[in-house]
Structures are given as structure tokens and as C-alpha cells.
Amino acid sequence: MQSNTLTSEASRKTLQKAEKSQLRRSYLANFRSYWDLYLLMIPGIIYFIVFKYVPMAGIVIAFQDFSIFAGFTGSEWVGLEHFRNMFSDPQFYSIFRNTLLISLYKIVWGFPGPIVLALLLNEIKHMFFKRTVQTLAYLPHFLSWVILGGILITLLSPTSGTINKLLVFMGLEPIFFLANPAWFRTVLVASDIWKDVGWGAIIYLAALASIDPQLYEAAVVDGANKWKQLWHITLPSLTSTIIILFLLRLGHVLDVGFEQIFILYNSLVYQVADVFETYVYRTGIAQAEFSYTTAIGLFKSVVSLIFVLVANKLVKKFGQDGLY
Structure with missing residues (x-):
């Protein structure tokens, strides 16, 4: 009974590895076929990374008493104080x-x-x-x-x-x-x-x-x-x-x-x-x-x-x- 379970588990893992390998080959074949389209995507991807995702790190100053001279690491951490001030402001x-x-x-x-x-x-x-x-x-x-x-x-x-x-x-x-x-x-x-x-x-x-x-x-x-x-x-x-x-x-x-x-x-x-x-x-x-x-x-x-x-x-x- 135990040997059958181990065999079934090994077969399942082997099947998963085969599926992953086939998926990788499919991705590579797709990339080779449409490499020019992927190349055209690069400027757009760079734009979103630089101007959309990287600036998201600045969200941290919403939880700080931010000082432009102290920077992100040197500014005092105040938690939700600014949000409390925001919701208490008429x-x-x-x-x-x-x-x-x-x-x-x-x-x-x-x-x-x-x-x-x-x-x-x-x-x-x-x-x-x-x-x-x-x-x-x-x-x-x-x-x-x-x-x-x-x-x-x-x-x-x-x-x-x-x-x-x-x-x-x-x-x-x-x-x-x-x-x-x-x-x-x-x-x-x-x-x-x-x-x-x-x-x-x-x-x-x-x-x-x-x-x-x-x-x-x-x-x-x-x-x-x-x-x-x-x-x-x-x-x-x-x-x-x-x-x-x-x-x-x-x-x-x-x-x-x-x-x-x-x-x-x-x-x-x-x-x-x-x-x-x-x-x-x-x-x-x-x-x-x-x-x-x-x-x-x-x-x-x-x-x-x-x-x-x-x-x-x-x-x-x-x-x-x-x-x-």
C-alpha cells in the first residue's frame, strides 16, 4: 500500500516536471517567433518601471515626518498620524x-x-x-x-x-x-x-x-x-x-x-x-x-x-x- 503511494507520488512529480519543461519550451518558441514584438515592448516596460513602479517607494513618506534634508532613512517615523490629521480636517x-x-x-x-x-x-x-x-x-x-x-x-x-x-x-x-x-x-x-x-x-x-x-x-x-x-x-x-x-x-x-x-x-x-x-x-x-x-x-x-x-x-x- 505504501509502495503504491510512493510510486503515485513519484509519477505525479515526474509529470509536473515534464509539464514545466514543456511550458518553458513553449515560452522559448514563442519568444523566438515574436522576438521583434517583445523588442518593441521594452521602451514601454522601461517607462512603467521608471515612472510608475519606482516612485511607489516614495509612499513610505506618508508614514514619516519627512524632511528633504534627512531623506527617507533619516526622517522620523510617525505611523498613521498624517492620516488621522487628514480625516479630522473639515x-x-x-x-x-x-x-x-x-x-x-x-x-x-x-x-x-x-x-x-x-x-x-x-x-x-x-x-x-x-x-x-x-x-x-x-x-x-x-x-x-x-x-x-x-x-x-x-x-x-x-x-x-x-x-x-x-x-x-x-x-x-x-x-x-x-x-x-x-x-x-x-x-x-x-x-x-x-x-x-x-x-x-x-x-x-x-x-x-x-x-x-x-x-x-x-x-x-x-x-x-x-x-x-x-x-x-x-x-x-x-x-x-x-x-x-x-x-x-x-x-x-x-x-x-x-x-x-x-x-x-x-x-x-x-x-x-x-x-x-x-x-x-x-x-x-x-x-x-x-x-x-x-x-x-x-x-x-x-x-x-x-x-x-x-x-x-x-x-x-x-x-x-x-x-x-
Whole structure:
């Protein structure tokens, strides 16, 4: 009985070794076949290692009273003190609320924008007109927020702006959009859509191009109109792409765009516009509170990770493919 058990165990180990050896040979064969593709990956891998993974070592200063002169090893260890200060600061909850609201508005209004634009462009048959619209829609993405901010400030000026001149022409009172708390978030969301809707549509246009045209031909034969084709063919074919991009977007749920807000906001709208990025800039850079702002950054990362994990689990629960 014991000899049979030993023989079975030896056979199992031998089989495992054979499987590992075969797997190694498979990896080597794959590498030899696609060595050029692996070579192309090297710059991207180096980028992520140098600029994403190596800086993660700096998280340790969130648990220290960091001194730039003492460095990582010489700074005093204070544990969770900065996190306690963060959660006991009333301003923190106001900033957290502003960040979540602006991010939520951008997701609700901005995330469907590229999908709608891609669907509309996909229906255009005149190629010159289609390419012209695509170019005009993509163009703002390649302009910095410094340029776009200047354009917005000019357009929304309460005295000389085109928008307010139009309001006065219609018999309405001019609005100081960038100094009015009731309008500032609307300006943020609308300008963010304006800047990135064209660029975001590129992925969806690529996904639309991969749909088999025979599906539409069969639907036409069955009497399906454009709306039914959209509902039963186009949108189901885009589902996996939409889900993946939505999950990736949740990973930046507390990143609402420092450049945009920093250029457009002012002291009159701090109550609705002050977010984590601007607060970290004022506190961490201007006041040299490196440890405290690192604790805020770590908090943001943990919250974003939780959002992604929960959303990914819900997506897989409903039978869709998630990120992993």
C-alpha cells in the first residue's frame, strides 16, 4: 500500500516536471517567433518601471515626518498620524465631495460622449465630410489646457465674451460663468467633453470597424431598421469595449484634471472647485507638506482601487469579461 503511494507520488512529480519543461519550451518558441514584438515592448516596460513602479517607494513618506534634508532613512517615523490629521480636517471632506461630484458629472455626461460621436460618425457615408468632422473633433485634444483655458476665459468673459454678448442680445443678463459657483462645474464638464470627446471616439470607431457587415445585411433582410440594428447589433458588439474603458475610467475616479481646474478656478469658486489635485498643489508644493499630501495621494489610490475591484466583480457577476 505504501509502495503504491510512493510510486503515485513519484509519477505525479515526474509529470509536473515534464509539464514545466514543456511550458518553458513553449515560452522559448514563442519568444523566438515574436522576438521583434517583445523588442518593441521594452521602451514601454522601461517607462512603467521608471515612472510608475519606482516612485511607489516614495509612499513610505506618508508614514514619516519627512524632511528633504534627512531623506527617507533619516526622517522620523510617525505611523498613521498624517492620516488621522487628514480625516479630522473639515476641509478634507469638502474637497472629497467636490472631487467625487466633478468626477461623477464627467462620467455621467462625458463618458457616453465618445460613444455617441462614434456612432454618428459611423453612419456618415460622405468620406470628406466624415474626415473633416473627425479632424475638428480630435483637434482640441492636442491643445494644452493653457490654450483652451485662454479661449474659454475669452468666450465666457462677462463684458466682452461671445456667449454673454449673445445673452444680452436675447435680452438676458450676462453671467460671470467662471466666478459663479452655480455655473463653474458645468463649465468644467462641458469643456472637458469638448476637449476629449473626439479622441475618445477613436477606440469606438475601431471597434465599430471590426463588426461583420454581414450581420447588418442579414438584419436588413429581416426588416430591421437603423434603430433595431443599433440596439441588437452595434451596441452589443461594443459592450466589451465600453465595459473595459469604463473600468479603466473608474481607476481615475479621484483624478479630475489639475491643469483644467487650476487654470480656470479662482477664490470665488473654491467652495465648489477645490479638489484633491489643487489642494495637494497648495499644501504639498507651496507649503512643503510632503508627508501629508503623500498620505492624501495614497488615500486616493486606495479608493480608486476599491472602485475598480468592486466594479470588475459586478461586471463578471453579470457574465461580462472584466479586466482580469
